[in-house]
Amino acid sequence: MVFTIYGDHWRKMRRIMTVPFFTNKVVQQYRFGWEDETKRVVEDLKANPKAATEGTVLRRRLQLMMYNNLYRIMFDRRFESEDDPLFLKLKALNGERSKLAQSFDYNYGDFIPILRPFLKGYLKKCQELKDNRIKLFKDYFVDERRKLLGSPKSEQQKCAIDHILEAEKKGEINEDNVLYIVENINVAAIETTLWSVEWGVAELVNHPEIQKKLRHELDTVLGPGVQMTEPDTAKLPYLQAVIKETLRLRMAIPLLVPHMNLHDAKLGSYDIPAESKILVNAWFLANNPEKWKNPEEFRPERFMEEESKVEASGNDFRYLPFGTGRRSCPGIIIALPILGITLGRLVQNFDLLPPPGENKIDTTEKAGQFSMHIMKHSTVVCKPRKV
Numbered sequence: 001m002v003f004t005i006y007g008d009h010w011r012k013m014r015r016i017m018t019v020p021f022f023t024n025k026v027v028q029q030y031r032f033g034w035e036d037e038t039k040r041v042v043e044d045l046k047a048n049p050k051a052a053t054e055g056t057v058l059r060r061r062l063q064l065m066m067y068n069n070l071y072r073i074m075f076d077r078r079f080e081s082e083d084d085p086l087f088l089k090l091k092a093l094n095g096e097r098s099k100l101a102q103s104f105d106y107n108y109g110d111f112i113p114i115l116r117p118f119l120k121g122y123l124k125k126c127q128e129l130k131d132n133r134i135k136l137f138k139d140y141f142v143d144e145r146r147k148l149l150g151s152p153k154s155e156q157q158k159c160a161i162d163h164i165l166e167a168e169k170k171g172e173i174n175e176d177n178v179l180y181i182v183e184n185i186n187v188a189a190i191e192t193t194l195w196s197v198e199w200g201v202a203e204l205v206n207h208p209e210i211q212k213k214l215r216h217e218l219d220t221v222l223g224p225g226v227q228m229t230e231p232d233t234a235k236l237p238y239l240q241a242v243i244k245e246t247l248r249l250r251m252a253i254p255l256l257v258p259h260m261n262l263h264d265a266k267l268g269s270y271d272i273p274a275e276s277k278i279l280v281n282a283w284f285l286a287n288n289p290e291k292w293k294n295p296e297e298f299r300p301e302r303f304m305e306e307e308s309k310v311e312a313s314g315n316d317f318r319y320l321p322f323g324t325g326r327r328s329c330p331g332i333i334i335a336l337p338i339l340g341i342t343l344g345r346l347v348q349n350f351d352l353l354p355p356p357g358e359n360k361i362d363t364t365e366k367a368g369q370f371s372m373h374i375m376k377h378s379t380v381v382c383k384p385r386k387v
């Protein structure tokens with residue numbers, strides 16, 4: 001769906017994906033799973049004494065958590081550990097895709113057509129990787145679920161792919177569409193949310209006073225040691241502000257996804273021919289010094305003070321981390337609670353600190369074709385709190 005041209009096919013795909021993925025019912029069904037995954041992260045960190053002294057590359061464990069959060073929704077499955085062979089295979093193939101999509105080769109041929117013949121090798125690699133990924137999704141996940149659904153004893157709780165397979169059975173979509181839905185979720189949901197969690201952790205480590213203020217909010221609103229759950233988010237304005245500020249300064253998809261005008265259009269004094277590729281610099285809109293007070297500063301308070309009416313859902317054109325309108329991100333309904341539970345529980349349970357001998361973690365950015373993520377997956381010291 002992500003790169004589909006606006007029209008009947010996109011409308012159908014978006015409709016078919018809504019019930020299984022993008023409703024409040026889904027959040028209420030799966031939030032216990034997300035809370036459980038974060039609990040396991042906390043337990044694993046506490047069981048690793050080095051995490052409290054030398055530190056640990058937190059991202060690796062959070063990546064497993066994010067896969068589990070989404071694979072629970074999709075297939076009612078989870079991976080037990082970072083060494084699970086299937087998880088490793090999946091991570092490697094998705095990682096390879098991400099690398100190819102971020103390479104310069106990705107689109108220079110769009111702009112300099114004469115160079116297109118030189119892309120043959122790159123395109124062959126893309127095709128092979130695509131075939132391997134689709135085969136993995138099919139053999140290990142989709143076909144497994146088909147078998148389960150076909151068995152008379154199946155009393156499993158319905159998961160997202162069951163809804164999608166129902167649509168296939170009714171003839172609304174075909175098998176390729178089913179596999180591309182799985183592919184899209186792997187690309188659009190897991191890494192984007194993971195990058196945002198990683199940025200949030202980095203900013204909290206580098207701004208200890210903000211981390212302390214957030215911890216104070218969690219302790220006073222929930223009571224010390226009471227583990228945060230999804231419905232608590234509504235009572236935690238500072239946590240919400242920390243998330244908004246992370247998504248503003250460290251926007252995961254800074255140029256959104258390329259848009260296309262179907263018809264000739266006029267924008268200001270410019271004529272935009274039909275079918276132009278339009279990139280929206282959403283990062284600049286949210287970091288323009290003429291529109292924001294000291295935009296370079298990580299200051300969650302802005303979302304409780306001068307920008308208190310601004311929401312991530314696109315009610316203000318200066319702040320569009322998930323886009324706006326018909327093509328905006330439907331995953332916002334899942335992403336925001338996962339970000340809240342993860343950052344909330346980490347801050348409740350640990351002092352998050354830079355590694356020994358350093359006073360900050362490195363927040364150099366790395367930009368891909370569409371993404372902006374942290375260059376270095378830093379070591380973070382997670383010192384358990386005595387509650």
Ligand code: HEM
Binds near residue numbers: 002192
């Ligand atoms: C912090 C996490 C996330 C961020 C920052 C993010 C951001 C975005 C952005 C900027 C777009 C393009 C909007 C546009 O071009 O106007 C998008 C599209 C999309 N996102 Fe997300 N997203 C996140 C998480 C998720 C999750 C968790 C899911 C699914 C469970 C998801 C599914 C999608 C889909 C399917 C589209 C394409 C929508 C369409 O073309 O109609 N995203 N996302």
